[in-house]
Amino acid sequence: MDTHRRAIQSFYEEHRRMPSYSEMATLFGFKSKNAVAKLVNKLIDGGLVTKDAQGRIIPSRALNEVPLLGLVEAGIPTSVDAELSDTLDINAYLVEDRARSYILEVKGDSMIEEGIREGDLVIAEKGVTAKDGDIVIAEVDGGWTMKYLRTKKDGSVYLEPANSAYKPIYPKYDLTIAAIVKGVIRKY
Amino acid sequence: MDTHRRAIQSFYEEHRRMPSYSEMATLFGFKSKNAVAKLVNKLIDGGLVTKDAQGRIIPSRALNEVPLLGLVEAGIPTSVDAELSDTLDINAYLVEDRARSYILEVKGDSMIEEGIREGDLVIAEKGVTAKDGDIVIAEVDGGWTMKYLRTKKDGSVYLEPANSAYKPIYPKYDLTIAAIVKGVIRKY
DNA sequence: TTGCATGGTGAACGAACGTTCACTATACTG
DNA sequence: CAGTATAGTGAACGTTCGTTCACCATGCAA
Numbered sequence: 001m002d003t004h005r006r007a008i009q010s011f012y013e014e015h016r017r018m019p020s021y022s023e024m025a026t027l028f029g030f031k032s033k034n035a036v037a038k039l040v041n042k043l044i045d046g047g048l049v050t051k052d053a054q055g056r057i058i059p060s061r062a063l064n065e066v067p068l069l070g071l072v073e074a075g076i077p078t079s080v081d082a083e084l085s086d087t088l089d090i091n092a093y094l095v096e097d098r099a100r101s102y103i104l105e106v107k108g109d110s111m112i113e114e115g116i117r118e119g120d121l122v123i124a125e126k127g128v129t130a131k132d133g134d135i136v137i138a139e140v141d142g143g144w145t146m147k148y149l150r151t152k153k154d155g156s157v158y159l160e161p162a163n164s165a166y167k168p169i170y171p172k173y174d175l176t177i178a179a180i181v182k183g184v185i186r187k188y
Numbered sequence: 189m190d191t192h193r194r195a196i197q198s199f200y201e202e203h204r205r206m207p208s209y210s211e212m213a214t215l216f217g218f219k220s221k222n223a224v225a226k227l228v229n230k231l232i233d234g235g236l237v238t239k240d241a242q243g244r245i246i247p248s249r250a251l252n253e254v255p256l257l258g259l260v261e262a263g264i265p266t267s268v269d270a271e272l273s274d275t276l277d278i279n280a281y282l283v284e285d286r287a288r289s290y291i292l293e294v295k296g297d298s299m300i301e302e303g304i305r306e307g308d309l310v311i312a313e314k315g316v317t318a319k320d321g322d323i324v325i326a327e328v329d330g331g332w333t334m335k336y337l338r339t340k341k342d343g344s345v346y347l348e349p350a351n352s353a354y355k356p357i358y359p360k361y362d363l364t365i366a367a368i369v370k371g372v373i374r375k376y
Numbered sequence: 377t378t379g380c381a382t383g384g385t386g387a388a389c390g391a392a393c394g395t396t397c398a399c400t401a402t403a404c405t406g
Numbered sequence: 407c408a409g410t411a412t413a414g415t416g417a418a419c420g421t422t423c424g425t426t427c428a429c430c431a432t433g434c435a436a
Contacts, residue, residue, distance in 0.1 A: 006287075013286075016246045017205060021424060032385045037425070039383090054392080055424050058204045066283055066311070071295045088291050088309075091279050094375060095254055098201075099194070103276050107259045115303035115374070121276070123254070135376065186303070186372040187282060188323065209394060220415045225395070227413090242422085243394050378436085385430075393422065400415075406408090 004028060004039065005048055009063060018049070018057050065089045094183040100126045102179065104137065104146075111135065111146055114162035120186045122146065124179035135181035140171045146181065192216060192227065193236055197251060206237070206245050253277045282371040288314045290367065292325065292334075299323065299334055302350035308374045310334065312367035323369035328359045334369065 007027050011019045019027055024036045040057060043049050049057045065087035095101045106120045114135065116122065122137075130136045132151040137144065138159060147159035147169065159169040195215050199207045207215055212224045228245060231237050237245045253275035283289045294308045302323065304310065310325075318324045320339040325332065326347060335347035335357065347357040 009286075015240060017240070017244065020422080022422080030384075032387095033424080034386080034426080035384050052203060052205070056205065057424095064279065066286060067290050071293050089279070090282060090291075090311075090373065091252065091277070094278060094373065098197075098254060102255050103278075105259050112303070115300070115305045115308075117303045120303075123278075182376055184372070184374040184376075185278065185282065188370055188372075208392080210392075218414070220417095221394080222396080222416080223414050245394095380433105380435085382433080383431085385428105387427090387429105389424105389426075391423080391425100394420100396419075397417090398415105399417105401413085403410100403412075405410080 004043065008043075008049070012059055012063055018059055064091070094123050094185070096182070097125060100128075101182070102126070103185075106146070110161040110163050110166050112163050114148075116146075116162070116184055117186070120184055122181045123183040123185070125182045126179045128180055130177050130180045136177045137179040137181065139174070139176040139178060140169055141173050141175075144178075145169070149177065149180075192231065196231075196237070200247060200251055206247060252279070282311050282373070284370070285313060288316075289370070290314065291373075294334070298349040298351050298354050300351050302336075304334075304350070304372055305374070308372055310369045311371040311373070313370045314367045316368055318365050318368045324365045325367040325369065327362070327364040327366060328357055329361050329363075332366075333357070337365065337368075 008019065008024075011023070011027060021033045021036045021040070024040070025031065025033055028036065028039070030036055030039075040049070044051065044057075048060055049063075050060050052058050066089075067087050102124050103121050104124055106116055106118055106122060109118055116135075122135075124137050130149050132149060134149050135146060136149045136159070137146050138149070140159060145159065147161050149157060150160045150168070151157050157175065158171065159175075161168070196207065196212075199211070199215060209221045209224045209228070212228070213219065213221055216224065216227070218224055218227075228237065232239065232245075236248055237251075238248050240246050254277075255275050290312050291309050292312055294304055294306055294310060297306055304323075310323075312325050318337050320337060322337050323334060324337045324347070325334050326337070328347060333347065335349050337345060338348045338356070339345050345363065346359065347363075349356070
């Protein structure tokens, strides 16, 4: 029954939709849709897929997700029964409101002490009010940067890099906070 | 027509499948499926959705993706015509082979100089041969760690942290490389 | 041996699917 | 003004959908 799970997964990844009952029949080698129907009920009990109101099967969360196995100190369990553990949808985890989210590629090393390096991608969300300490994408005096947003006691704000080699930026004319950084992505 | 795009997107996010023609009719306020059919053809021309062999519409890549707007120095364009630019599917970007990928949460600061901090999530891929310089998840002398894999001239290997406060680990008895780190995720 | 789950076949059902055609109303163009 | 796209209505089409029923084969328990 895990082979069925895998067949559905690969179909879903290839077609970006769930297979119909007759497609599953050919997928599993069945000649009758009824065999599929019985199997699907078990898959639903197993939590792999779900049905919506129209009776079509839709992917359960697990289909898009990656197993989350715990802390790195615990390593990677060798047993196959890792099915019980958590899974994570990276997209949903990082992007809360996709209509307001954008990805920017990081240039420079001004946030290096925050662990954000050149070439990383940051997920920026527009339209949220930035708080003190947030990492913001801001236009200051005509140029764009990514920095910490800091508020002074008198209420004025400035931008502070996470790199002791650079100095804070006190806006002379203009400071527009376009978005705040919600996440960082790095690929090796 | 961008409002249509948004309606489809929210339907897709809620139901995890594409709407049927009649569902789109109610979704858009149409009373005829034909109006939807004509609209869908335009959406296909616009690259928002695609049809498969059975005539059902499937999400084009753009539906799962987040706009990729360029370098952080360029900031966020204010114009709405950002539709032309690139988009990125974070899941597909980070996870190449989902059957072999796992997520681990980082504990400790041994990779801090690589920009990997406690609480970050790393995407680890099993079953690939690690090269010199890769960041690996390894079991050494009974404990699990994440370190650089280094190869000496004599062919022997050791593990090097990205933290000058820690010393390299020369395996005494056993070194098992379980996976290599393919990506890092941080959420604020 | 009988009895009974289990797992599959095959056919039929109504409902929903995407497609198509003829038609109407609105709006823009010359 | 006439002419023509454009956008939507409404109904009909053949197909496929998920569901259901009766039936058959195998294997296990009593």
